[in-house]
Amino acid sequence: MSRSFTFICLMNEVIYNVTVSLDPSIETDWIDWMKNVHIPEVIATGMFLDSRLLRVHAFEENGVTYAVQYRLRNLDALEKYQTEFAPVLQAKHLDRYGEKAIAFRTVLEILA
Secondary structure, eight states: OOOOOOOOOOOOOEEEEEEEEEOGGGHHHHHHHIIIIIHHHHHTTSOOSEEEEEEEOSOOSSOEEEEEEEEESOHHHHHHHHHHTHHHHHHHHHHHHGGGEEEEEEEEEOOO
């Protein structure tokens, strides 16, 4: 007796986390630009469900750190964002702030 099973793979929502270490001299401008320009442009791509801007509280010798979290339906949406939209949007950030805002990115899968 042979049985056939169909497996449904549920893809969990993910968070695209961008952690940015800032030179204090640009902090006020950076926050304003993120809230009023950059984050709205990222959300306008249609890839993200929502976003939030957070201050990271940790010992920081020469700067301040923030995290921007963007929630997506799945990894496919993130892949599309990274190939179609991220290069231009990240270039704008780099052109505006250069080495005064150093970013690194992580992807988090929401399990519960």
